[in-house]
Amino acid sequence: MxxxxxxxxxxxxxxxxxxxxxxxxxxxxxxxxxxxxxxxxxxxxxxxxxxxxxxxxxxxxxxxxxxxxxxxxxAPISFVSLETLVEGALEAALESGKKPLFLILDQLSDARNFGAIIRTAECTGVNGIIIQKQGSAPVNGDTVKTSAGAVFNVPICKVDHIKDAIFYLQGSGVKTVAATEKTESHIYDLNLNEPVAIIMGSEDRGVNPSVLKIVDEKAKLPMFGTIESLNVSVACGAFLYEAVRQRM
Missing domain, CATH: 3.30.1330.30 (Ribosomal protein L30/S12)
Structure with missing residues (x-):
């Protein structure tokens, strides 16, 4: 620090x-x-x-x-409000034709994982990252370093409750997709070529069950090894780049 x-x-x-x-x-x-x-x-x-x-x-x-x-x-950055983030992305989409892409981190707690995710988010054109005020990783020196400075380029929004942010996004026409192994659908089965918010869970327990109940879609990555889970920043990269692939 x-x-x-x-x-x-x-x-x-x-x-x-x-x-x-x-x-x-x-x-x-x-x-x-x-x-x-x-x-x-x-x-x-x-x-x-x-x-x-x-x-x-x-x-x-x-x-x-x-x-x-x-x-x-x-925090070395200033946070944006949810309304400013979403409305700004939707307005920019009308001008550019690029469909908004948001990332929600459900109580991710490790600053280095957070930084790595921010770096990938910047590279994949994510419009903004939404985190919860309580229980989330801090935006500190480790975050800045691991993000390679990308933390200064991607808007970050803090909300009181993740579920309220999901409801707001859904009301704004944004599809919400949770990354979870508790589904039969693979990420490659979903249409990500539309306004979408991808939700990644915490390192130890994944996306909160109460959040899984309200999202539009759930998806997982195919796993072929004996280890049953990926590092959350690696899994997030796979999800984001599938969105990029579909939009190219």
């Missing part, structure tokens, strides 16, 4: 949140209790700021300063 992209100290983080800074994630010391910490928790929940509890040793590694039990990371 780059030092210029972090804030340490409870009061400083509260002020940053109240000033609407792009706080990406806050690391909170386990078992830390004080009135000021309670104020921080209220501010984070009120503004839907992503946070996690960590041992004090992690905070000590993040900064040699007096962190008071809290260290925050500031």
């Amino acid at each position: 780059e030092k210029e992209n972090q804030i340490f100290g409870i009061r400083a983080i509260i002020e940053a949140i109240n000033a609407n800074k792009e706080i990406d994630k806050v690391f909170i010391q386990k078992d830390a209790e004080s009135d000021l910490m309670k104020d921080l928790m209220k501010a984070m929940k009120r503004n839907n700021v992503n946070f996690s509890y960590v041992p004090v040793e992690k905070l000590n590694r993040l900064t040699p300063n007096n962190h008071q039990g809290a260290v925050a990371t500031i």
Whole structure:
């Protein structure tokens, strides 16, 4: 974590949140209790700021300063709203004739996987990436490095709930396709040559079952080896490039 992209100290983080800074994630010391910490928790929940509890040793590694039990990371990018992202892509499609392609990451948690996916998304012409505020990988130095700078070229949107974003996309005429092994359909069976949003799940449990219930289509990749799953960034690349192939 780059030092210029972090804030340490409870009061400083509260002020940053109240000033609407792009706080990406806050690391909170386990078992830390004080009135000021309670104020921080209220501010984070009120503004839907992503946070996690960590041992004090992690905070000590993040900064040699007096962190008071809290260290925050500031995102190196500005996030866009869902409405701005979708409406902008649809308007651009009318002018260019290119069908919008969105990517939804359902609580992907690894920053390097996130960066690799962003890099592939940029190369395949994805109009924007949608992530959930809580439980998603941070946009930090690892993300920027692994994306090879692509994070500055692909709009990223944070939403409170993935399901609400899916409903909004569906209402805007965008087909939603979830990558999951819990289906008989292969990605090659689907029509991706239309406005579409591809949904990739977390590294450990895939796409949330509640999300699978509301998507338009489900698809998987054919597997011929003894290992039953691919790294999520590799699987995402396969899905995105099938969309590219169909659109060429």
